Amino acid sequence: MKIDVNSDMGEGFGVWQVCDDAALMQVVSSANVACGFHAGDPSIMTRMVRLAKAHGVGIGAHPGLPDRQGFGRRELPFSADELCQQVIYQLGALRAIACAESTRVTHLSFHAAMGNIINRDATVALQVMQAIARIDPDLIIFAQPDTIIERAAQSIGLPTLTLFLADRAYDAKGQLVPRGKPGAVITTESAVRSRVRQFLLEGTVTTIEGDLLPIRARSILIHSDTPGSVELAAIVRNEIEANGGSVCPASEVLLG
Template identity: 45%
Template sequence: MTQTVDLNADMGESYGAWTMGDDAALLNIVTSANVACGFHAGDWNVMAATMRAAVANGVGIGAHPGFPDLHGFGRQRMNMPLASLQNLVRYQIGAAQAMAMAAGGRIRHVKLHGALANMASEDQELATACYRAALSVAPDIVLMVLAGTAQQRAAQALGAPTACEIFADRAYNDDASLVDRSRPGAVIHDPGLAGQRVSRMVREGAIITESGNRVPTRIDTICLHGDTPAAVRIAAEVRRCLKADGVELALFGGEPV
C-alpha cells in the first residue's frame, strides 16, 4: 500500500492593505490550509478570498484560531480564564464556518495558532478546554494536534478525530515541543534541509529532535509556516522529497489516536 501524508500550511494571514505570504502559490502545493480567523492575523475579506481559492484548488480548509494579538501575530502568551478562552475558540471557528460555507466549502479541521498552540502543547487541561470548545460548535471537526505533546494526549482522552502534525520548518526539543523562536536555528529556512529532514521523519515514523533523538509518533500531516520568505520553496522541496521516497500527498482522514 502506498504511504500517504497530508501537507498543510498556515495562510490567510494578510490584513487589510498588508500582504503576508504567497497563499496562491502554496495552494498549488499543499493539500490542507489553516486559515487565520481574524484575531492573530487575517480579516473577513482575506478569509473569504483564501477560502474561495482553497475550494478552487481542492484544498481542505481548517480554522486556525489564536489569541487576540494582531500586533504580536499571535505569538505573545496570554493568560485567560478557560471559559473565556473557550468562547474565543468558538467565536473564531464560527466565523470560519460561515466564510467557508459562503465559499462553497466547509471547515474540516481546527489547528491552534502560535502562543495558544504552544501553551496547549504543554498544558493538557488548556488543550482539552480548547478542543471541547471546538467540538461544541463543530462535533465532527478533526483536531490537528502537535504530535507527541499534551495536545495529542488531550485529543486522545476526548476520543476525537485527530490528525497528528509535525513541522517542516521548526526545530524540536527532546520532549517533542518546538524550540523557542528566540533561539538560533529554531526556524528552518533551507528548503533542502527541510525536505530531507521531513522525509526522514516520515520514513522513520518519528520526530527527530535538535539533539538527534527520536520521538516515535503517528504522522498524518506536515506543516510549514506561510509567513516565512522561503515558504513556497520549502513546500515544493518537501513535496519533491516525499514523492521521491514513494510517499503521496493526500488529505488526512482524522482517525482517533
Template identity: 45%
Template sequence: MVIDLNADLGEGFGIWRLGDDLALLDIVTSANVACGFHAGDPVTIRRTCAAAVDRGVAIGAQVSYRDLAHFGRREMDVEPEELCAEVLYQLAAVDGIARAMGGRVSYVKPHGALYNRICRDEAQATAVIEAVADYDPSLPVLTLPGSVVHKVAAAEGVPTVSEAFADRAYTPQGTLVPRREPGAVIHDPDAVPARARQMAVEGSVTAADGSSVPISARSICVHGDTPDAVRLAQGVRDELLAAGVVLQAFT
C-alpha cells in the same frame, strides 16, 4: 505512506500582505486559514477559502489567542470560559465564510503560542477542545504527538491528528524549540525537504542536539510566513513524492 501537507495561509491583514497564498495552495493539501485573531480579515479569509475550494484543498480553522500585535506568538493567560468562547467564535466565522464559498472547515489547528500552550496545559487544552466539541465534535484537531490535547480530546469524543514541522527545530523531548532561540526556524532549502522525508519515511526527526527522536505524524507543516515559503513547500512536496509518499488531506 499517505501524508497531508499543510501550511498556514490567509495571514494578511488589510493592506498588509504576508506570503503567497495562491502559490502555496497549488502545493499543499490542507490550508490552515487564519481566523482574524492573530492575522486575517474578512476579505482575506473569503479570498483564501474561495481559492482553496477552487483547488480542492481542505480548509482548517487556525484559531489563536486574540493577539494581532504579536501575531499570536505571545503566550497569554486567558480564563477557560473566555478562551473557549473565542475559539468557538473564530471557528464559526471561518466555517461560515468557507460554506458561502462552497466548502467548509474540516479541521481545527491552533496557532502559535496557543498551539504550544495546549500541548502541556490541560486547562487551556480543555477550553479549546470544548469549543470544538460545542461546534462540531467530528472536527479533528491538529497537534503534536504526545501532547496533552490527545488525552483531553479523547475524553470529549473529539478526534486528533498528529503533525510534524519540516521547518522547525525539535528538542530531544520531541517538542518544538522556542522561536526566541537561535535556529528554531529552519530555512535551508535542502534541509527542510530532507527532514520532511525523514519524518514521513523513517518516522523520526533529528533534534537540535543531533539525537534522533521518534515521531509519528499524519500531517507535515511548512509555515507560510517564512522567507522562501513557496520554494520550501515545493521542495517538501517534490521530496515526498519522490519517496513514494501519497499526498492527501487527512480529512
C-alpha cells in the same frame, strides 16, 4: 501512504500579506486559515476559502490570541472560558464564510501562544475540546504527537491528525526550539529536504542536540511566514511523492 501537507495561511491584514498564498495553495493539501484575531480579516478569509475550494485543499480554522501586534505569539492572561469563547468565535466566523461559499471547514489547528497555553493544562484543553465538539464533533484537530491537545481531543472522540514541523527544530524532549534561538527556524532547502526524507523513511528527526527522535505523524507543516515557504512546501510535496506517498487533505488521510 497518504500524507497531508499543511500550512498556516491568510496571515495578513488588509493590503499586507505574509507570503504568496495563491501560489502556496497550489502546493499544500490543507490550509489553516487565520480567523481574524492574530491575523486575517473577512476579505482575506473569504479569499482563502475560495482558493482552497478551487484547488481541492482542505479548509481549517487557525484560531489565535487577539494580538495582531505580537502576531499571536505572546502569551496573554486569558481564563479557560475566555479561550473557549475566542476559539468558538473564530471557528464560527470561518464556518460561516465556508458555508456561504458552499463548502465546509474540516479541521482546526491552534496558532502559536494559544496552542501553547491550551497544551500546558489538561483541564483547559478538555474544556476547549468540549466546546469544539459541541459545534462539530467531526472536526479534525491538528496536534503534535503525545501532547495534551491530542489526548484531550481523543478523550471526547474528536478525530486527530498529528504533525511533523519540517521547518522547526526539535529538542531532545520533543519540544520545539523557541523562536529566536539559533537554529530554531529551518529555512534552507537542503535541510528541509533531508529532514522530510528522514521522517518519511525512518520516522525520525534529528534534534538540535544531534539525537534521533521518533516522530509519529501523518501531516507535514511548513509555516507560510518561513522565508521561501512556497519553495519549501514544494520540496516537501516532492519528497513525499518521490518516496511513494500521495499528498491528500487531512480528511482523506484519516480515511486511510
